[in-house]
Amino acid sequence: EAxxxxxxxxxxxxxxxxxxxxxSQNMNHEYMSWYRQDPGLGLRQIYYSMNVEVTDxxxxxxxxxxxxKEKRNFPLILESPSPNQTSLYFCxxxxxxxxxxxxxxxxxxxxxxx
Amino acid sequence: xxxxxQIPQYQHVQEGEDFTTYCNSSTTLSNIQWYKQRPGGxxxxxxxxxxxxxxxxxxxxxxxxxxxxxxxxxHITATQTTDVGTYFCAGPAGxxxxxxxxxxxxxx
Numbered sequence: 001e002a003x004x005x006x007x008x009x010x011x012x013x014x015x016x017x018x019x020x021x022x023x024s025q026n027m028n029h030e031y032m033s034w035y036r037q038d039p040g041l042g043l044r045q046i047y048y049s050m051n052v053e054v055t056d057x058x059x060x061x062x063x064x065x066x067x068x069k070e071k072r073n074f075p076l077i078l079e080s081p082s083p084n085q086t087s088l089y090f091c092x093x094x095x096x097x098x099x100x101x102x103x104x105x106x107x108x109x110x111x112x113x114x
Numbered sequence: 115x116x117x118x119x120q121i122p123q124y125q126h127v128q129e130g131e132d133f134t135t136y137c138n139s140s141t142t143l144s145n146i147q148w149y150k151q152r153p154g155g156x157x158x159x160x161x162x163x164x165x166x167x168x169x170x171x172x173x174x175x176x177x178x179x180x181x182x183x184x185x186x187x188x189h190i191t192a193t194q195t196t197d198v199g200t201y202f203c204a205g206p207a208g209x210x211x212x213x214x215x216x217x218x219x220x221x222x
Contacts, residue, residue, distance in 0.1 A: 033210065042120075042202060042214040043157065050208065058209060059115075090156055103147070103210075105156040 002027050004106040006091050012112045013081060021076045021109050023091030031094040032074035033058070033103070034066065036087040043090065049074055050096065081113040116141045120203055120213030128221050133190040135216035137203030146179060146186045146205040151215070157202060160188075193220050 007022045023032065033048035035058075045058030049068040063085055065077040074093075078085060091106040117140040127133050137146065145164045149157040161170055163179035163186060170177045176189045190197055200215040 031208075035212075040214065043204075043212040045210055045212075048208065048210070056209065059211065092157075101162065102159040103149075103157075104159070108156050 002104065004091060004093055004104050006106040006109050008109060009107060010110050012114065014114050015082055016080050019078050019081060021089060023074045023106060024072055025093040026072065027093060028071065029093040030096045033092045034076045035090045035092065036060065037090060038087050083113050085111065086113050087111060116211060118203060118205065118211045118213045120216055122216055123214065124217045126219045126221065127193050129195060130192050133193050133218055135188050135201050137186045137213050139184045139205065142183045143205040145207055146203055148177060148188055149202045149204060150199050151202065152199040195220050195222055
């Protein structure tokens with residue numbers, strides 16, 4: 001079954017405590033992306049990756065890091081989380097034929113930074 | 115930078131009425147995608163439009179891509195309670211920008 005998994009699904013943390021949200025896909029997709037969703041603002045892209053070892057900034061990359069060491073995983077790293085990073089985060093994946101086709105979204109990670 | 119704007123922000127309809135949401139980009143888009151997100155859920159891909167002037171239908175849903183590839187619309191005929199959710203447009207591929215979405219509620 002085609003799947004995009006995110007972990008954890010819910011996380012409450014404190015300011016400054018480094019955290020990683022994992023994203024994994026089993027569809028052999030080249031493209032992976034992270035979004036944050038905030039009320040009234042829709043989805044905003046944080047980072048995306050067209051393939052292994054290739055990452056690019058989206059609209060709101062400040063305070064986030066990503067890595068794409070292997071095709072199936074695209075972790076989102078918050079080195080020093082702050083309360084303004086409290087949000088709902090989605091990972092998404094797609095094939096590239098030649099541009100992104102259907103994006104499959106993970107179930108989301110609800111992050112609260114106190 | 116490029117902006118993707120979507121209107122209206124909210125739409126409340128009686129079941130059986132039609133619904134339309136509009137999407138406008140500040141720049142020409144190579145393609146545009148539409149998504150639906152149910153309350154508490156994740157966005158689900160509906161369709162991708164690529165060609166200028168393209169019209170695609172999925173049952174009661176009709177999607178259009180403008181001739182200039184800067185605007186798009188989603189029209190739902192005879193809404194049902196299962197249509198409830200937020201509809202987003204997004205584009206272009208890669209560095210993707212989403213509209214803020216149109217939240218549709220349907221009164222039975």
